[in-house]
Amino acid sequence: MTRAFNFSAGPATLPEAVLREAQAGMLDWNGVGASVVELSHRSAEFIAVAAQAEADLRTLLSIPDDYAVLFVAGGATTQQALLPLNFAAPGQRVDYVLTGHWGKTAIRQATPYADVHLAADAGPGGFSDIPPRAGWSLGADSAYVHITANETIHGVEFRDTPDVGAVPLFADFSSSIASGPLDVSRYGLIYAGAQKNLGPVGISVVIVRRELLGRAGQPRADIFTYASHAARDSMLNTPPTWNWYMLGLTVKWMLDEGGVEEFARRNAAKAALVYAAIDGSGGFYRNPVAPAVRSRMNVPFFLADEVLTARFVAESTAAGLLALKGHKATGGLRASLYNAMPVAGAQALVDFMRDFQQRHG
Ligand SMILES: *Cc1c(COP(=O)(O)O)cnc(C)c1O
Numbered sequence: 001m002t003r004a005f006n007f008s009a010g011p012a013t014l015p016e017a018v019l020r021e022a023q024a025g026m027l028d029w030n031g032v033g034a035s036v037v038e039l040s041h042r043s044a045e046f047i048a049v050a051a052q053a054e055a056d057l058r059t060l061l062s063i064p065d066d067y068a069v070l071f072v073a074g075g076a077t078t079q080q081a082l083l084p085l086n087f088a089a090p091g092q093r094v095d096y097v098l099t100g101h102w103g104k105t106a107i108r109q110a111t112p113y114a115d116v117h118l119a120a121d122a123g124p125g126g127f128s129d130i131p132p133r134a135g136w137s138l139g140a141d142s143a144y145v146h147i148t149a150n151e152t153i154h155g156v157e158f159r160d161t162p163d164v165g166a167v168p169l170f171a172d173f174s175s176s177i178a179s180g181p182l183d184v185s186r187y188g189l190i191y192a193g194a195q196k197n198l199g200p201v202g203i204s205v206v207i208v209r210r211e212l213l214g215r216a217g218q219p220r221a222d223i224f225t226y227a228s229h230a231a232r233d234s235m236l237n238t239p240p241t242w243n244w245y246m247l248g249l250t251v252k253w254m255l256d257e258g259g260v261e262e263f264a265r266r267n268a269a270k271a272a273l274v275y276a277a278i279d280g281s282g283g284f285y286r287n288p289v290a291p292a293v294r295s296r297m298n299v300p301f302f303l304a305d306e307v308l309t310a311r312f313v314a315e316s317t318a319a320g321l322l323a324l325k326g327h328k329a330t331g332g333l334r335a336s337l338y339n340a341m342p343v344a345g346a347q348a349l350v351d352f353m354r355d356f357q358q359r360h361g
Pocket residue numbers: 010074075076077078102148150151152172173174175193196
């Protein structure tokens with residue numbers, strides 16, 4: 001068996017150690033005579049798995065006690081719709097800083113429920129930079145300010161947490177959570193779909209300052225209410241137990257490997273390799289993003305034309321470098337370098353890039 005280097009943007013590569021552990025327990029987990037996926041979510045065994053995953057995530061991200069951690073079914077897009085329902089009064093102003101594709105999605109999901117105000121828009125610049133904080137137009141009466149911490153498709157990442165004053169800052173960390181140290185206390189709410197850096201798709205993590213759960217929001221069903229999920233330890237209904245278990249294994253692996261400081265080092269090393277290969281290619285490869293905000297997780301890059309791009313995808317796949325085709329919204333190529341991608345994977349990619357340029361440049 002050979003495992004390829006998988007550069008998929010999501011669902012994404014998982015640590016081999018996690019997959020092996022899941023495999024080992026698939027038929028008989030921990031001697032209970034059944035798989036963990038076959039156990040009741042109310043069983044003592046699964047409750048222990050769920051609690052351990054939360055405890056480990058709290059350790060990994062240094063999450064303060066005045067924050068609730070929710071494990072909810074669905075993806076980041078689901079959370080994008082729940083934000084205004086839970087935290088904005090009907091028609092209340094909410095401020096969105098738009099730095100790429102996922103910011104647009106967040107706006108689309110919020111628009112039916114709130115008065116969405118575009119606080120800053122990087123669209124006219126082709127989403128290649130983050131508009132300076134000084135130019136953002138924020139309302140003191142806004143329910144929250146929303147940013148996309150890392151734009152998975154456009155490859156633009158906030159390197160610092162912006163200061164937005166007294167209005168709570170909400171952030172989509174789907175593709176960069178646990179990629180490095182994070183000061184949770186600067187945020188009112190952080191959400192992330194698991195399938196980029198935390199585990200398999202189907203579950204999202206929401207980290208929210210408890211005090212915000214007291215907001216009335218707007219009329220909605222209990223199942224769409226974060227406070228209800230928090231009050232029931234995310235077991236308001238049957239949670240995605242398999243995904244929660246896998247997320248727990250992935251978080252535990254990150255702790256065992258040295259935690260977010262170690263991943264910050266590895267991710268910086270991987271990103272430096274790939275950006276150096278692009279910038280050192282004499283224009284053969286291009287990345288349009290301003291260097292100060294280039295994503296360490298997702299590196300979009302472009303060749304001169306479609307024919308060469310298709311050839312790159314075919315040849316890299318044949319060489320065991322998977323899923324380098326760019327998103328359909330941008331075309332081109334993209335390398336996702338999440339925590340589970342080893343430095344050796346980034347090295348294999350840049351070796352291939354240099355070889356490809358020699359043959360086709
Ligand atoms: C992948 C992604 C999403 C969408 O996640 P779904 O699980 O498909 O809803 C949203 N935001 C960001 C930053 C993403 O990377």
